[in-house]
Amino acid sequence: MTKEIFDDATALRRHLHQHPELSCQEKETSKTLINKLKTECAPHQLIEFDHYGIAATYKGSQPGKTIMIRGDFDALPIEEINEFEHKSIYPGVSHKCGHDGHASVLYALARTLNEKPLEKGTVILLFQPAEENGEGAKGIINDPKFADLAPDYVVALHNLPGYPLHSVVWKEGPFTAAANSIIVKLKGKTSHAAEPEKGFNPALAMAEITQAYLDSNVPDLTDPDFKIATPIYTTMGDTSYGVSAGYGELHYTLRAWKNEVIRQFEKDCEQMAREIGENHGLIVEIEWTQSFFANKNNQTVIDAVKAAAEKHELQTIQRDTPFKWGEDFGIFTEKFPGAMFGIGSGENCPALHNPDYDFPDEIIETATRIFHQVVSNLQH
């Protein structure tokens, strides 16, 4: 690994930061990455998935495990307030979760694996779109072009403001929460506001569903059965004061440490909405959106991460509880033995999604070395 690689990765990171693209719209980002992979990184195979995802494959001369490393590259609908040279040139869109950095780490790995080929096994570098809305990982895992890749292990990281720069944050078992968002549609019937009894007004059903959902919460973070329903959005009726409302919607995000807990919570929430709505004479329709599986850390893979951190003499920090955010890499750890871990972005780094956040370029090298070491550890 040379200084040139990390200088180039930093330049790429800043280029991506300056040209951010929202989830499912990463056309130029994908084009930039494909171009650099083709012209600078000579992968054995380059797969272009539908909707901008890319896999670059590197093979060693001897057979071995296939290890997939994933980095995402979508930005957020947040107006950047930083004034540095590489600030976002697109109003209202910016890289406020550091996915510009995650993708650049994978580029540095591609350069490294091209310069010094693997001895054994295979590495798949997965450049993933649309993490923020939960569409990216799902799209790739369902893409027929993904079927042949068949990784033995999957690994990903997230940069973590608030933790010491370069520290490695790890946890056995669940690392990030499972999340899913329910949309409850209640169809009643409008009537004259003077005669609500002649229609079917959803107001009381909405109140009862709200209370039933919030009563279901198990908010103790140390409880393995932790689960919470968060009220996101509701709407009912129109501002016509002569009309009793006849339609309402509730949107809630559900969250749990475990996939099996959220699956049961989903069923319970559907059933509560249907029972309450039908008690009030309403037609109930349910939709789901923005589903995230929990990231379940496999013991072999997280051990390889810990060993890599120790080998590179990095501070390691063990989490007691999972992170509460959803991360769509969970769909990969649900299907393949895998792990997600964190790298500290510095204790004074602005929080993720804050308008002044910026990915710290110093950790590109740290992350690249850790991933490279994890690959080596998993082959032995």
Place this chain on the structure above:
Amino acid sequence: MTKEIFDDATALRRHLHQHPELSCQEKETSKTLINKLKTECAPHQLIEFDHYGIAATYKGSQPGKTIMIRGDFDALPIEEINEFEHKSIYPGVSHKCGHDGHASVLYALARTLNEKPLEKGTVILLFQPAEENGEGAKGIINDPKFADLAPDYVVALHNLPGYPLHSVVWKEGPFTAAANSIIVKLKGKTSHAAEPEKGFNPALAMAEITQAYLDSNVPDLTDPDFKIATPIYTTMGDTSYGVSAGYGELHYTLRAWKNEVIRQFEKDCEQMAREIGENHGLIVEIEWTQSFFANKNNQTVIDAVKAAAEKHELQTIQRDTPFKWGEDFGIFTEKFPGAMFGIGSGENCPALHNPDYDFPDEIIETATRIFHQVVSNLQH
């Protein structure tokens, strides 16, 4: 009263029907009426209020009571589906409450009082805008130009589909409900959807306010303390599934038979919203809109209406309970002895606010004769 007057009033009614204007936008309607009053009806005084209201005054040679008769002239945001010659020429706007007819009755009265002057007393014909949104009567009663009119009695009618054509519908005491619409604004604080406990989410407060309001209802129509809160509109948060909601609104229309009951209900609803909201750490703001006083029928005036109906050998129908709709003439019966009554539009006439409704021209003459007789009765 001549056939010519009623033919002209019918022509005016159809002209107004063809050129409907929404509440507070009745510029051309007002111009048409002023022009006809000036050129055909020679009132002793013609007052033009702000926002399109008009009063035409007729005086007898002897002193006597001053009697104000009110007819409204605003239309509704409803697309007409009728195909007759005088159908609305404006998309999405039509006279679906018959105010075109109410104004034309007042025009016929003006013609009549011009042709055959009063013996004694004064008649004020009040052509009123913006009844539907409760702004018209309020605007006129607060207009300095209204102060000098000082009526002894006030009278108005509404045409009533579902009742026999030409029948006179009356009731002692309250004739239409008091209504007022409350807007409860709950200001909390957004937070990450994974950490609702770090923000102030209004969902539970909204559920509790909904239940408190609906629990307050006294829906028995025969109870003089009848009152209902009808859920009209609510909104909370945005469809960003990563953000716990931080703001919500509830819009309710309150309704009661009596002004004193609704005044207390308003106070109770304000207090419930403030207590519940503040319990949940929210800033509570209250606004009111579309206020309608109950129409309270004075015994002398409603007796004069009944006597007029009997004199003209019209069927009279006594209501057991008030109508539940609000009618902004209530602000006049709150301040002056007065009465509101109904004239049947026919049992097969489409309901008010229905897209196929049309004011029945046959009752212009009936209504004109009743009003004329009421004036005479109140002078003796």
